[in-house]
Amino acid sequence: MPVDIDVALVRRLLAVQFPRWAGLPVERFASQGTVNAIFRLGDDLAVRMPLQEEDVAAEARLLAGLAPVPVEIPVPLAVGEPAEGYPWAWSVQRWLPGAPIGLDSSVDREQLADDLAAFITALRRTDIAGAPRAYRGGPLAELDEGVRKAIADLEGVIDADAATAVWETALAAPSYTGPGVWAHADLQPGNLLAEDGRLSAVIDFGTAGIADTASDMTVAWSLLTGPARDRFRRALGADDATWTRSRGLALAIALPELSYYRGGRNDWMATIAEHVIGQTLAP
Incomplete structure (x- = not known):
């Protein structure tokens, strides 16, 4: 009710x-x-x-x-x-204090890359003993059914063949085999606040817990591009497999969001999802 x-x-x-x-x-x-x-x-x-x-x-x-x-x-x-x-x-x-960092926020993206990497690095220092698994903390294969359904639902809205190719590349990447790290697991624009042009706060830890190291790197596909994205990757030392999984996870989150929120249900969320899909499918 x-x-x-x-x-x-x-x-x-x-x-x-x-x-x-x-x-x-x-x-x-x-x-x-x-x-x-x-x-x-x-x-x-x-x-x-x-x-x-x-x-x-x-x-x-x-x-x-x-x-x-x-x-x-x-x-x-x-x-x-x-x-x-x-x-x-x-x-x-x-x-x-602060305002959500949107796609068009006047925040220096290379500085944002440094700030995000510093936050993620610090968060990973939290002891993982007894910690819960993050909402999106497991293998990508667990998301396969939902991703393929969303691709089918969005046929004609997105490049379904390109989305399938990126997703299957991510699935084929070497899996994470470590003990996991603390992750926020939902570093979407609405959960990141900026003040005076800098990342000032991270909110909504309802999905946080232990996850693959790729989990929090999904923010690279929503708020960073070009040199800023490269800077972020270098700061976190992401190898090719981790980076590929982060791209796949970003796509796996954005596809169902666009499928659900498009058509006026939540234009802000749909716009972000559409942007992320575009970034992950770009050559």
Whole structure:
């Protein structure tokens, strides 16, 4: 059953569960995100309301255990309980300044390549003992059925033969055989914030966990091109097999997204997916 998530609901939840913040102004934050509704709470806080069930408490523990990273990340201050007709856990976090880095953002892409590589390198220093597997942390073969269905669905919209060729090349690349590394696993433009022309924050760690080293390199196909993409690859020391898997994974994420979001369901997400597909299929 759909839940009407609005300012009034947030105010009611705060009044009962966290009255110390109940008097602060509440304003819905305009976002293209598909998994959370975000409300600004006063000047320094945010209320994050999932649009589907997720383990908010587990994510809070995960964030607390990460190695230090060179950008801001969410800091959960409190986890709320289901109430007032809202069926899931929710959280109050520090507000992170900055704006999402879109395809047309005025951010120096070579500097962004350095900033992203620094974040990924730092995140990988987190101890993997007892960590969950990332949402997209396994072999590409696990995604094969969904990718081929999306290619079929997009026949006539994309170059299906080229997409199949890139995908099959990625599947044929040597598999990752290491223990895995910590990965955000969803470094999409909407989860990356910039301030003063630099990467300032990374948000939404709901998919994070242990993954192939190629996992977080997918950002190269959405926000980087040419020299910036090459710079990013060199900074992370990606060999040919890892780079090929990252390209395949970027395609595997973008194809179903374009299939689902096109036609007005979410134009922002569809545009990004279309861009990523174009980049991965380019010679």
